[in-house]
Amino acid sequence: MIIGGLAPFVLFGAPGEPISSISQLRSLTPEEASHSLPVHIAGVITRSTHNEMYVQEGSEAVFVTPDHKAGVYQLGDYVEVFGTTSKGQFLPMVTEASSRLIGHRPLPEPVRASYRDLASGRLDCCWVEVAGIIRTVERGSSGKMVCYLAADGALLKVEVSQSVDYARLPLIGASVRLRGVAGGLKNYRRQIVKPIVWVTPTTETFSIETQAPADLFALSTQAVSTLLSYPDTMRPDTVSKVAGQVIWSESATHLFLRDQSDSLEVRLQAPNSFRVGDLVEVAGFAEHGLIKPILVDAFARCVGHDTAPSPRQTTVARMLRHDDESDLVQVEAMVQGVVRTSEAILFAVAEDGISFSVVYSRNDDGAIPPLPESGARVSFIGICKVDRLKSDNTQLASAAAFSLRLRSLEDLQVLSAPSWWSKRRIAIAFAGLSGVLVLAAGWIWILRRTVARQTRVIVAQTRVEATLEERDRIARELHDSLEQRLAGTTILLDAAARALVDQAASARSHLDTARAMLRHSLDEAQRAVLDLRSREFEGGDLVDGLEHSLRGLVGNHRVNFHFNREGERPRLDAVTENHLLRLAQEAVTNALKHAEATDIRVTLSTDPTQLILRIEDNGRGMEIDREGARAQAGQFGLIGMRERADKLRARFSIVTAKRRGTAIEVILPHLSSKRPAAKRLRTV
Numbered sequence: 001m002i003i004g005g006l007a008p009f010v011l012f013g014a015p016g017e018p019i020s021s022i023s024q025l026r027s028l029t030p031e032e033a034s035h036s037l038p039v040h041i042a043g044v045i046t047r048s049t050h051n052e053m054y055v056q057e058g059s060e061a062v063f064v065t066p067d068h069k070a071g072v073y074q075l076g077d078y079v080e081v082f083g084t085t086s087k088g089q090f091l092p093m094v095t096e097a098s099s100r101l102i103g104h105r106p107l108p109e110p111v112r113a114s115y116r117d118l119a120s121g122r123l124d125c126c127w128v129e130v131a132g133i134i135r136t137v138e139r140g141s142s143g144k145m146v147c148y149l150a151a152d153g154a155l156l157k158v159e160v161s162q163s164v165d166y167a168r169l170p171l172i173g174a175s176v177r178l179r180g181v182a183g184g185l186k187n188y189r190r191q192i193v194k195p196i197v198w199v200t201p202t203t204e205t206f207s208i209e210t211q212a213p214a215d216l217f218a219l220s221t222q223a224v225s226t227l228l229s230y231p232d233t234m235r236p237d238t239v240s241k242v243a244g245q246v247i248w249s250e251s252a253t254h255l256f257l258r259d260q261s262d263s264l265e266v267r268l269q270a271p272n273s274f275r276v277g278d279l280v281e282v283a284g285f286a287e288h289g290l291i292k293p294i295l296v297d298a299f300a301r302c303v304g305h306d307t308a309p310s311p312r313q314t315t316v317a318r319m320l321r322h323d324d325e326s327d328l329v330q331v332e333a334m335v336q337g338v339v340r341t342s343e344a345i346l347f348a349v350a351e352d353g354i355s356f357s358v359v360y361s362r363n364d365d366g367a368i369p370p371l372p373e374s375g376a377r378v379s380f381i382g383i384c385k386v387d388r389l390k391s392d393n394t395q396l397a398s399a400a401a402f403s404l405r406l407r408s409l410e411d412l413q414v415l416s417a418p419s420w421w422s423k424r425r426i427a428i429a430f431a432g433l434s435g436v437l438v439l440a441a442g443w444i445w446i447l448r449r450t451v452a453r454q455t456r457v458i459v460a461q462t463r464v465e466a467t468l469e470e471r472d473r474i475a476r477e478l479h480d481s482l483e484q485r486l487a488g489t490t491i492l493l494d495a496a497a498r499a500l501v502d503q504a505a506s507a508r509s510h511l512d513t514a515r516a517m518l519r520h521s522l523d524e525a526q527r528a529v530l531d532l533r534s535r536e537f538e539g540g541d542l543v544d545g546l547e548h549s550l551r552g553l554v555g556n557h558r559v560n561f562h563f564n565r566e567g568e569r570p571r572l573d574a575v576t577e578n579h580l581l582r583l584a585q586e587a588v589t590n591a592l593k594h595a596e597a598t599d600i601r602v603t604l605s606t607d608p609t610q611l612i613l614r615i616e617d618n619g620r621g622m623e624i625d626r627e628g629a630r631a632q633a634g635q636f637g638l639i640g641m642r643e644r645a646d647k648l649r650a651r652f653s654i655v656t657a658k659r660r661g662t663a664i665e666v667i668l669p670h671l672s673s674k675r676p677a678a679k680r681l682r683t684v
Contacts, residue, residue, distance in 0.1 A: 019085065022060040025092050028085060033092035036084040044105050046127045047181045047198055048073040054125055054181050055081060056108050061125040063088065067099040075200055078105045089186045090124055110179050115152040118195035123182040130156060130197055131177045133237040134212070135285055135297045136269050147171065150237045160199045160206065173239040175210035213239060216283035216299055225261035227286045227293040240295065241283040247309050247328040248383055248407050249274045256326055256383055257282065258309060263327035266295045279304035290386045291325040311381045316351040322399040324384040331404070332415065335376045345371070358382065360406040369409060375418025380404055381411035542577045543569055543604060546584055550602060553588050559600055566605035579644045580613055580666070586637045587615040587664045595619020595662060611668040618661045
């Protein structure tokens with residue numbers, strides 16, 4: 001483990017001892033190198049400029065920041081370097097360096113490097129040798145010459161210091177062997193993105209093994225169909241020359257041509273200006289495309305002009321067989337959709353169940369004419385390009401996807417307009433109709449609910465008003481007729497009783513009985529009038545009506561009254577509720593007037609099969625006959641209670657004894673929350 005300034009002591013022994021070899025320096029990790037460790041090394045200069053210096057010792061090399069006081073060294077100078085370590089962009093390097101010339105030595109033996117070796121980074125900063133065919137030559141910055149070398153199936157970038165005017169020499173197609181320093185373009189992850197070899201040109205470092213053609217256009221012309229076909233496939237780095245007519249110039253460095261045998265895509269090294277119909281000669285390097293060869297790093301010249309070439313009539317099936325790759329074709333198809341961007345217009349089209357795309361690349365900001373809509377049948381003229389391949393179990397490949405590139409929007413012609421009822425319009429109409437139907441259904445549903453709610457309110461109000469009116473009418477009739485007559489009869493009987501003081505006891509007994517009956521009838525009539533004018537069930541059900549009414553009967557009597565409910569609230573029709581209320585009122589009245597009770601308990605219990613109403617008191621009790629009630633004075637209410645129970649088809653029972661109180665129980669069977677018995681009770 002290395003800690004701060006102790007790094008040099010741990011790595012190399014005694015305190016203050018510097019790093020003395022390049023191999024030790026290259027073995028440092030980026031973290032170790034970042035501690036500015038002292039360096040004292042010596043080696044041979046393999047590259048020296050105002051901005052960089054490479055020093056190699058044996059097979060190991062390192063980058064050193066230049067010592068501007070010492071100036072630029074020559075290849076082979078042997079120097080001594082003092083400085084400190086830095087982690088560098090890829091390998092450790094020496095910074096804050098000072099150097100001095102010791103002498104001159106032969107350059108180290110170069111390492112024969114392949115493209116893969118250079119891309120791996122293991123030879124970074126080292127003296128290497130590469131060989132290949134020069135494909136391109138460009139004028140770089142600061143007098144440099146930049147060329148790309150076809151080596152090991154890849155293109156290697158080589159930067160040559162322009163101390164010798166190699167631009168005058170024909171280099172395109174030359175076979176060369178170069179010696180220089182390996183390097184490359186790095187990223188922030190400390191990885192080599194693109195390998196580069198820096199060459200300082202001398203007779204030892206820049207060797208041409210096979211001369212390039214003196215005039216590329218003096219080469220023999222071959223048919224386009226023979227490119228990379230046997231036996232030319234054995235010479236992929238040989239300059240090839242073709243001649244044909246331009247069918248489209250996509251850009252200054254990209255064009256398509258056609259000869260008598262086939263069509264070809266061409267990519268130029270230098271920009272040029274060609275028109276459709278120009279007759280051209282092209283020299284370049286053939287590379288494999290997806291289907292047909294592509295001529296790259298090419299040079300072209302115009303040798304004449306002819307009428308614009310006609311497109312080949314084709315079908316979608318033929319294009320799928322890639323017979324029309326890189327050729328100018330005309331095909332009919334149905335437009336499925338159009339997409340516009342700032343750079344291109346894309347048509348999605350289909351024919352015979354096969355979908356493909358038609359692309360027009362916009363190269364100006366001019367106005368776009370009206371485009372065909374979806375559903376239109378259109379004739380397209382453009383360059384066919386295979387975008388993706390597929391293969392079956394054989395060794396033959398076929399097109400999996402292809403596209404058509406339009407030269408201009410004039411290359412499309414609408415053959416038939418789409419039907420007005422397009423998919424989009426049908427979808428919009430369907431969506432609008434669906435929305436209207438949904439709104440109508442919602443409005444009808446809301447209207448029905450509102451009408452039903454208002455109807456229920458009106459029916460309920462009508463029933464309440466009719467009931468109240470009927471109650472008032474019956475109350476008036478009872479008060480004006482029965483009540484008055486019963487009162488008069490009571491007065492007459494009282495007078496008769498006083499006149500018959502001296503008559504037999506039996507006559508008095510009968511008169512007492514009659515008087516008791518009349519008084520009971522009067523009490524019953526008065527209570528009926530009161531009940532008809534009351535509102536026990538208004539705003540409540542049987543439970544609320546019972547409790548409210550019975551507590552009103554008890555009133556100011558010194559009686560302990562208890563009302564209990566067990567189970568759920570019963571849902572009964574109005575007739576049943578009225579009979580149960582009157583029956584309970586009669587039982588409580590008897591307990592108050594005749595039994596002289598001091599404690600009265602009323603219990604209403606329900607379960608899914610029956611309703612039980614029980615009235616208990618601790619009064620003096622009574623004697624009853626075999627029928628359950630004696631028709632003597634003060635006991636006519638028992639007969640009325642039994643009659644009400646019979647009307648309800650309920651079981652009525654009385655348990656009583658002298659001075660032991662009375663218990664009355666009414667059991668109403670077949671209780672249902674759905675109130676199926678309501679109509680049956682109303683018809684009893």
